[in-house]
Amino acid sequence: MCGKIMGEGELPGLLVDEIGGKHGILHGHVAFLKKHFYLITMKEFLEDRKRMSKKVQAIYLWWHKPVIDQELLQSLPNLKVIANSGVGMDHLDLKLVASFGVKMANAPRAVSSSTADTGMALLLASARRLVEGYHIAVSSGMEYSEADILGVEVTGATLGIIGMGSIGYKIALRAKAFEMNILYHNRTRRKEQEERAVGATYCEKIDGLLQRADFVMVVVSLTPQTHKLIGKREMELMKPTATLINISRGAVVDQEALVTALQTGVIRAAALDVTYPEPLPRDHTLLKLKNVIITPHLGIKTDKATYMITEEAVENILAALNGLPIPSEVLPS
């Protein structure tokens, strides 16, 4: 028992989808959450709605679950805040949630470094044909020639970053150490100081970036404006020796156009940490192409990053419940 004996009714109720299992809250985070909240799983909530519904003051979304809909919002009269694990909010109907007077927060600080690392890992793995090389090194009796392992140089190459938010900027910082020439395209131009710190050149038009880059890294949030941002036209503007890396959301890239571009050599290769859907259907053409690597949404999947996300979410929730400014509040646009 803890020092201060608190009745379970004294800690604010935090609704989560489940603990452990396929999509549940990580076991290692439970103790930390229980320090601040009375944890209620969806199962417990549904089994005893009458009692539980009033207790829930906050929801912690872990990998987009539980699903927030009208019905759920209506059944939680004391809900004050929904905290999202991660930075993407495209799975939430922000307007709907706001209409119930419920605040929303994401976790931008915790995700940016790990996601930037994922972007660099994919860029390097694709450029140097690491996965193909691995299969050659460990497979039995595999025939191969020089052409099968020769990759392209990363040091000194041109990287075009589409979306220079906090993740994009961290990618620029890392790429600079590889002496990469950095171009970027963003809704708004960054401060001159920030550009100079990473040696980045602003491309007002995305076309200019696409035509000059050896590596195109997409780091935008998914919105109606960025849906299928990279399609047939954009890929055809890219160099045939260029690589496309997507660490945003699958729907930002036109997947059918990508298949064609990869098959016909319009671009050299692609590396995708995200697809639409996730996972792809097992018979999808992208899974069969040699010049694409797909990873299972590695994004922030490290021990440290996931823990930091929960810490950041708790910070946001406590601020909301205490009527203080929420560090990472997200408002409907």
Place this chain on the structure above:
Amino acid sequence: MLRSKAFSLLKPIPLMSGQSNLAYKFIRPAIASHGHCCHRRSVDYRQRYKTHPGSAGGRTISAPQTKVMAEEELPGVLILDIGGTHGVLENLAALLKKHFRLITMKEFLQNKKEMSKKIQAVFVFECRPIIDRELLESLPNLKVIGNSGVGVDHLDLKMISSFGVKVTNTPHAVADSTADIGMALMLASARRLVEGCQIAVSPDTKYFAVDWLGVEVTRATLGIIGMGSIGYRVAQRARAFDMRILYHNRNRRKEEEEAVGAHYCEKMEDLLQQSDFVMVVVSLTPETHKLIGKKELGLMKPTATLINISRGAVIDQDALVEALQSKVIRAAALDVTYPEPLPRDHPLLKLNNIIITPHIGTATVQAIRMMAEEAITNMLAVLNGQPIPSEVFPK
């Protein structure tokens, strides 16, 4: 390029000193070995060597201009072959032809009397042709062996020197690409990229588990063993990931330390105990043979990752197998092994906490070209009696 069956024909062939191996080059089956490797030698020529203190700096290596000469007037350079399994790539042959008369091993053997006098240089690409006493004795005008790549552990430096022949390598052309591979392997291992790719395409995958995690690279501690020009570039890159950098080196490098914020560990033990990632970036010498063995692996954290981009023999592979099996360390990533490639039944190939790549440290179109250009520059410097940018001496 011709394809070749890589592994089913792999047979170790012991080489005894003094034994003629010219015939063996043609009789042994074609085996793909795309790396700077000497996988089948049981007699090895690992030796002490140091690079000339006057090694030229600067990254860009371009082959110097020579006046247009008739092919016959150009100095002869011996190569194994053009194209084929182990030959020089076609575009590199074209580069060489600008400055040399190319003589393949086949042409040489078919007409030794005439050819032997013409050969003033040998261009060694991916460890071939093999330089032995018999070859050296048959090339009276040989002045230089220009190696493509920085490692020269496959060359008997003392023996070559006894013939008055110089040896050069290509330290500048390899540095960036090799540092990049070190970073690629560290990131791939930490984030379980290869495993992840398998999950992403597996027919059995129905969902991506959320409790499937890797380890963080940003702000982790990287211990670099061997802070030469490659190790230093690794440090420069790692710094951008906010990594805490420790290094162990024969000599302390104060200036470089400050530039990348690295901490010198006089004792390798200290580095091993504190690091989340240990990257080995040394040259292979008698001192570094099995540098990382059971003791060193035991000193590492159980959550740590070992990355080797040096030479396979720098790590005690049997000790590594044991350490990975019993989770003494978390994982390993190797671009180099001993031999290369490993026998198909080697226990390292069965582990799931290891990534192995087929010595792709400099396997980029650009790096291979730069190595050839650097080798050409070095060979021409020797032949023209000019200062040699990257000469290698036996200790």
